[in-house]
Amino acid sequence: MLETFIEAFSLAVTFQVIVYTVIGIFLGLTVGAIPGLSGDMAIAILLPFVFVIEPSAALGMLVGVYKGSMLGGSISAISFGVPGTAGAAATTLDGYQAKLNGQPNRALKTSLYSSVIGDTTSDLVLIFLSLPLAAIALMFGPVEFFALYVFAFMLISTLTEGKLAKGFAAAALGIFVALIGRDPIVGSLRLTFGIPYLSGGVGLIPLLVGIFALSELMIQFARAWHQKAKNKMTGVAEQAQILGYDATKDRMSFQVFRSTLRATFIGTGVGTFVGALPGAGSSLAAFLSYGLAQRFSRYPSRFGKGSLEGVAAPEAANSATAGATFIPLFAFGIPGSATAALFAAALIMQGITPGPTMLDENRVIIFALFITLLYANPFTLLFGHLLIPIYSRLSMINTTYLLPTVFMLAVLGTYAVNNSVVDVWILIAAGLLGLVLRINGFPLGPLVLGFIVAPGAERALRQSLLLGRDDWGSLLSSPIAIGFYLAAAIFIVVFAFAMKKPEGEEV
Amino acid sequence: MKAVVSRDTVIALLLVAVGAIGLLDTIFGEWRRGPGGGPKLFPQVCYIIFIASGLMLMIESRLKKNLDDTLTNQNFIVPATIFFGAGSLYFYLVLHLGLVTTTLLYSAVMFSLLSSDPRKARVYTILASLFVAALIWLLFARIIQLILPNPLLF
Numbered sequence: 307m308l309e310t311f312i313e314a315f316s317l318a319v320t321f322q323v324i325v326y327t328v329i330g331i332f333l334g335l336t337v338g339a340i341p342g343l344s345g346d347m348a349i350a351i352l353l354p355f356v357f358v359i360e361p362s363a364a365l366g367m368l369v370g371v372y373k374g375s376m377l378g379g380s381i382s383a384i385s386f387g388v389p390g391t392a393g394a395a396a397t398t399l400d401g402y403q404a405k406l407n408g409q410p411n412r413a414l415k416t417s418l419y420s421s422v423i424g425d426t427t428s429d430l431v432l433i434f435l436s437l438p439l440a441a442i443a444l445m446f447g448p449v450e451f452f453a454l455y456v457f458a459f460m461l462i463s464t465l466t467e468g469k470l471a472k473g474f475a476a477a478a479l480g481i482f483v484a485l486i487g488r489d490p491i492v493g494s495l496r497l498t499f500g501i502p503y504l505s506g507g508v509g510l511i512p513l514l515v516g517i518f519a520l521s522e523l524m525i526q527f528a529r530a531w532h533q534k535a536k537n538k539m540t541g542v543a544e545q546a547q548i549l550g551y552d553a554t555k556d557r558m559s560f561q562v563f564r565s566t567l568r569a570t571f572i573g574t575g576v577g578t579f580v581g582a583l584p585g586a587g588s589s590l591a592a593f594l595s596y597g598l599a600q601r602f603s604r605y606p607s608r609f610g611k612g613s614l615e616g617v618a619a620p621e622a623a624n625s626a627t628a629g630a631t632f633i634p635l636f637a638f639g640i641p642g643s644a645t646a647a648l649f650a651a652a653l654i655m656q657g658i659t660p661g662p663t664m665l666d667e668n669r670v671i672i673f674a675l676f677i678t679l680l681y682a683n684p685f686t687l688l689f690g691h692l693l694i695p696i697y698s699r700l701s702m703i704n705t706t707y708l709l710p711t712v713f714m715l716a717v718l719g720t721y722a723v724n725n726s727v728v729d730v731w732i733l734i735a736a737g738l739l740g741l742v743l744r745i746n747g748f749p750l751g752p753l754v755l756g757f758i759v760a761p762g763a764e765r766a767l768r769q770s771l772l773l774g775r776d777d778w779g780s781l782l783s784s785p786i787a788i789g790f791y792l793a794a795a796i797f798i799v800v801f802a803f804a805m806k807k808p809e810g811e812e813v
Numbered sequence: 814m815k816a817v818v819s820r821d822t823v824i825a826l827l828l829v830a831v832g833a834i835g836l837l838d839t840i841f842g843e844w845r846r847g848p849g850g851g852p853k854l855f856p857q858v859c860y861i862i863f864i865a866s867g868l869m870l871m872i873e874s875r876l877k878k879n880l881d882d883t884l885t886n887q888n889f890i891v892p893a894t895i896f897f898g899a900g901s902l903y904f905y906l907v908l909h910l911g912l913v914t915t916t917l918l919y920s921a922v923m924f925s926l927l928s929s930d931p932r933k934a935r936v937y938t939i940l941a942s943l944f945v946a947a948l949i950w951l952l953f954a955r956i957i958q959l960i961l962p963n964p965l966l967f
Contacts, residue, residue: 471869475828478862485859489852494845496852520900528892532929657887706934710923713896714916714945717904718953725960730904733898741893744826760855767858768849776850 312726314673317362326363327682330370331689338378361656366678368652372645373425373686376625380417381697386712388519392510393588396596398518400609407612414615415558415570417621418690420570422683424622428578428629429679448769453787454762458594460794473752478664480756490765505727512720512729513757516736517750524741527709540564569599569615570622577626583603588627589758595623629679634768636665641805821874828867835860911964912954917946
């Protein structure tokens with residue numbers, strides 16, 4: 307074992323591997339910060355390089371892109387109110403508001419630190435618990451998975467204080483949009499309304515960017531349109547002036563950092579667990595951890611209004627899925643996410659077949675990958691410190707120039723994912739939908755989660771019914787599932803209708 | 814306040830109506846059969862949630878006094894038409910006219926539209942448009958190598 311580790315160390319800690327890992331982190335940060343572009347897209351584009359450069363260096367670069375994009379998504383979410391990646395959608399809820407409250411630096415630094423903590427922790431979990439964790443994850447059958455999805459659905463819907471009905475309606479709308487296209491089991495078309503372009507369904511990126519980004523851009527555009535005052539910026543600079551922005555009060559202190567630790571640990575735990583579940587994804591982890599962090603926060607009413615805990619929890623969860631998502635891949639050869647599938651492709655290109663025997667047969671290169679995953683985190687921290695001030699300063703640009711530019715980036719970035727014109731029209735339609743929903747007081751978080759959860763939930767429900775021979779009682783056949791349903795019921799009853807607990811002192 | 818309350822009631826009725834129509838469609842419409850409840854099972858779940866949330870919203874709108882969560886103070890029709898119309902036209906022209914040309918034109922028009930004094934800011938508008946066009950070209954044409962149909966111009 308020691309010899310293997312030494313050999314792996316000498317493979318991972320070479321100048322070439324470190325340089326390519328650093329390049330990957332830079333690319334990932336940049337790509338993740340651009341709405342519509344994603345780390346998965348960057349990884350896919352870089353896959354051919356696996357043939358050209360040394361395998362460890364290629365894997366290091368892909369690792370860097372993946373980690374960088376997780377953090378990069380939050381830069382855009384906080385600075386522009388536009389989630390750069392799917393996993394950063396939950397960060398937008400509080401991150402952008404924190405910026406408008408005159409705390410952009412604190413929000414971005416909170417995101418950076420919680421991301422690195424979540425990422426490092428999940429990497430350690432992957433290294434030390436990959437086999438046992440995979441065994442637990444595999445105990446989850448369709449019944450348990452469906453119960454988990456119901457729990458997530460109920461939790462996110464109850465986040466909408468005083469708007470429970472609209473939260474459920476938004477979630478149902480998200481589910482409805484997700485059902486458009488082909489049935490996952492039978493393959494028949496449904497809910498396409500005779501439109502052939504919808505046979506492929508609605509893409510996640512166009513929907514997310516449209517719902518969050520375009521609707522926000524539209525609202526800011528409307529404000530700018532109505533005001534059109536000279537030198538009046540409706541973005542953060544104006545808000546900062548109105549609020550008396552003071553840079554000294556936006557500095558990150560240890561006290562502020564400590565106040566977000568609980569949320570960071572919640573996000574880390576949730577992200578690591580959810581990331582290990584095949585198909586669950588970073589978005590689900592982020593929203594789940596956001597909900598839990600709010601529930602256990604001393605200041606729950608601040609969530610949605612710029613709470614730094616509301617930034618820390620989803621970012622930690624989002625990044626914590628990075629390491630954990632490889633658990634099913636390394637243990638069973640099953641890629642649990644699109645990113646894991648891309649890495650599986652990279653491993654296959656190097657002659658490594660993902661599966662139960664992969665760890666034993668390719669111990670050196672897998673250990674080298676583990677080491678790379680670990681040392682990439684301090685580089686992410688360093689690059690985050692260097693690039694965040696540069697990327698976030700873009701938000702100080704007059705909205706006259708920023709709004710159209712971000713719009714163009716969002717449109718072209720969305721088109722770049724699949725080179726699909728349909729995606730762009732879906733983006734614009736989603737933007738209109740997002741605007742209508744926001745005008746009428748509907749929350750957007752439940753809609754997005756409903757969209758993300760629906761395919762997995764439907765598959766789990768129908769598989770459960772298949773296994774139970776169409777007996778709905780089979781959904782209660784598992785104690786784990788019953789536990790999730792009880793927790794969901796408790797959340798609705800206790801947290802939606804209970805008295806608010808008294809808040810602590812301000813930090 | 815009354816206008817807001819009645820708006821929520823209308824939304825609630827709309828939700829119930831959509832849910833009811835959808836449910837009727839799944840019952841009497843042409844849906845393929847399949848295992849585990851078939852393709853119509855989850856749409857039925859969705860429609861039931863629509864109906865339930867519509868009814869909940871009706872009750873909420875009756876019970877709650879302060880409904881200040883709607884953006885009622887802005888007129889969105891004109892800016893939304895301009896924003897989405899110009900945006901759709903932008904993408905259409907990117908495909909047919911060219912990425913850089915369209916970006917340059919779109920930037921110049923939108924920057925001028927949003928500027929408080931377009932005539933005074935015309936130098937900045939031109940410079941910013943050129944910069945944005947160059948940035949878009951570098952990012953999408955060179956780095957990402959976006960695949961676009963053969964346009965008329967550059």
